[in-house]
Amino acid sequence: MSVTVRVPAKVNVQLAVGAARPDGFHDLANVFLAVGLYDEVTATPAGDLGVTCTGPDADQVPLDRTNLAARAAEALAARYGREPRVHLHIAKDIPVAGGMAGGSADGAAALVACDALWGTGAPREELLEICAELGSDVPFSLVGGAALGTGRGERLTEVETGGTFHWVFAMAPRGLSTPAVFREFDRLAQDRRVPGPVASRDVLDALAKGDPDALAEALTNDLQPAALSLFPELADTLAAGRAAGALAALVSGSGPTTAHLVRDAAAAEKAARALRASGTCRSVRVAAGPVPGATVI
Ligand SMILES: C[C@@](CO)(OP(=O)(O)O)[C@H](O)COP(=O)(O)OP(=O)(O)OC[C@H]1O[C@@H](n2ccc(N)nc2=O)[C@H](O)[C@@H]1O
Ligand SMILES: Nc1ncnc2c1ncn2[C@@H]1O[C@H](COP(=O)(O)OP(=O)(O)O)[C@@H](O)[C@H]1O
Numbered sequence: 001m002s003v004t005v006r007v008p009a010k011v012n013v014q015l016a017v018g019a020a021r022p023d024g025f026h027d028l029a030n031v032f033l034a035v036g037l038y039d040e041v042t043a044t045p046a047g048d049l050g051v052t053c054t055g056p057d058a059d060q061v062p063l064d065r066t067n068l069a070a071r072a073a074e075a076l077a078a079r080y081g082r083e084p085r086v087h088l089h090i091a092k093d094i095p096v097a098g099g100m101a102g103g104s105a106d107g108a109a110a111l112v113a114c115d116a117l118w119g120t121g122a123p124r125e126e127l128l129e130i131c132a133e134l135g136s137d138v139p140f141s142l143v144g145g146a147a148l149g150t151g152r153g154e155r156l157t158e159v160e161t162g163g164t165f166h167w168v169f170a171m172a173p174r175g176l177s178t179p180a181v182f183r184e185f186d187r188l189a190q191d192r193r194v195p196g197p198v199a200s201r202d203v204l205d206a207l208a209k210g211d212p213d214a215l216a217e218a219l220t221n222d223l224q225p226a227a228l229s230l231f232p233e234l235a236d237t238l239a240a241g242r243a244a245g246a247l248a249a250l251v252s253g254s255g256p257t258t259a260h261l262v263r264d265a266a267a268a269e270k271a272a273r274a275l276r277a278s279g280t281c282r283s284v285r286v287a288a289g290p291v292p293g294a295t296v297i
Helices: 070-079 103-119 124-133 140-141 178-189 201-209 212-218 224-231 234-243 265-278
Strands: 003-020 026-045 048-054 086-091 146-150 155-156 165-171 248-251 258-262 285-287
Touching: 003 103, 003 140, 003 178, 003 201, 003 212, 003 285, 026 103, 026 140, 026 165, 026 201, 026 258, 070 086, 070 103, 070 124, 103 124, 103 140, 124 140, 140 146, 140 155, 165 212, 165 234, 165 265, 178 224, 201 212, 212 248, 212 258, 224 234, 224 248, 234 248, 234 258, 234 265, 258 265, 265 285
Parallel strands: 048 086
Antiparallel strands: 003 026, 026 086, 026 146, 026 285, 146 155, 165 258, 165 285, 248 258
16 A cells, blocks of 8 residues: 655745844745645655655655655654654655755655554644654645745745736756855845844735736745855846746745746746747746645545
């Protein structure tokens, strides 16, 4: 018997970043939207913990116990006093090190898959606690939809959405390390006082109304200058997206994937074609959100 869990990528429609905390993390006002670009994690009983991965970026995924899916299985097994005797196969479609929370998605998916496989019946609150231990973005991958993350992004409040938002994502030829982008944010902020992060009323209202034009006006990402500083060519991709008719273009989270908001599915296909032809990115994908979080299929 095996259990397969499907789990979405995310885009940050607001990422407000505060000053570095004593523990090295940053307080955030992080408005997440789950979008329909998925990994699938299949858990199968095995003699020992093992991970395999297939997909376009599979060669960049660690297969040892640092993989977030393996760490999730170990964390759940430890809580329930059992051995993590499971094989985890990741069918990966979310770009690696792309600012779309692919590793976090696999952590959340493995947790849900192992919980179902082992019949642990862990309460939702406990699963969310384990997620937060695994990483700041992992709780959101579990719940999906749209949510505001505070603290380091792990404390979630559901956010209302009044419609579907259509996006074109442009994948970059190399990844960006999340800690390196936060370090660059600190370096760029050196001489100014960084205000405490606050959720934007305009972003929340635009989401509630399901209004892409209003969301396009309100989108912000405080990590974008840091991502552009480390990866200046991303400015060309953002410009190509705007020229292709996107209502707005921004770096997704810590990047380097760029997210281009469009009005509807037809506009997404058109902008995707133009972005592909622009030669400013490795590949282009269309996806819409909100979609549900980690789900057994
Ligand atoms: C930036 C965001 C935006 O959603 O995602 P990505 O764009 O990387 O996907 C997240 O904050 C990433 O979350 P996640 O990838 O889970 O990060 P973690 O494993 O918790 O932390 C990795 C490292 O990022 C930095 N970090 C992360 C979160 C945070 N609030 N402050 C930080 O300074 C720290 O250097 C930390 O050691
Ligand atoms: N299951 C996983 N999938 C992808 N990367 C993983 C996974 N587990 C651990 N990692 C590590 O996490 C790093 C960040 O990957 P990822 O989560 O895809 O990006 P991001 O944090 O930008 O959203 C990778 O470079 C890789 O070393």
